[in-house]
Amino acid sequence: MDLHQEFEKSRFFNSARMDRRAADALSGLAAGIVSDGVVTLDEAKFLQSWLDANLVHLDDPVINLLYQRLGLMLQDGALDDDEAADLLSILRKFGGLELAKANAKPTFAASNDLPLCSPAPALEWSGRVFVFTGTMAFGPRKECQKLVEERGGLIGGGVNKKTHYLVIGSVGNEQWRHSSYGLKIMRAVELREAGVPIAIVSEGSWQQAMFGL
Structure with missing residues (x-):
């Protein structure tokens, strides 16, 4: 699943095709949730309910991805540290959008200066x-x-x-x-x-x- 391409194709970033108020509301909601640097279980549940009531009907790949991720994270009724960190990372991207700029482009690029091994090693599995x-x-x-x-x-x-x-x-x-x-x-x-x-x-x-x- 290529999140980057999904963002580029998303109606979420095309103000001519969607309700700007809903987009602004999601950005503001995301910014509020991540403002303290943590995402709690109650916040995740609230966001899931809010998406269900307000944006899931858009049939938008980005909204659907966020909604599906929330569903998987919350299916056991809990939010562990790794899930909270992943959700925090995703919501920071929503909260940082500059939707008011008509020509603004989302900056969701993979890091280009990561200290990856080059060439990439062959991965082994057993006992690793x-x-x-x-x-x-x-x-x-x-x-x-x-x-x-x-x-x-x-x-x-x-x-x-x-x-x-x-x-x-x-x-x-x-x-x-x-x-x-x-x-x-x-x-x-x-x-x-x-x-x-x-x-x-x-x-x-x-x-x-x-x-x-």
């Missing part, structure tokens, strides 16, 4: 420890972790000397060093420079290894 950071365009982080575990891989809670792969979600921020997931990346770089055989890979490389795309 994977850590995910950032927002995965493929889907919720739990689903990505489940796919790794089904292939014999292990999921690490943080970056350390036992980590084999740090996978960076493709829905990134060009200023990754100041983002909520920059600390994991910097820790991985420190370990790699100290001689620890940890590989920093993009979501694209992970998907290619996973699905042969």
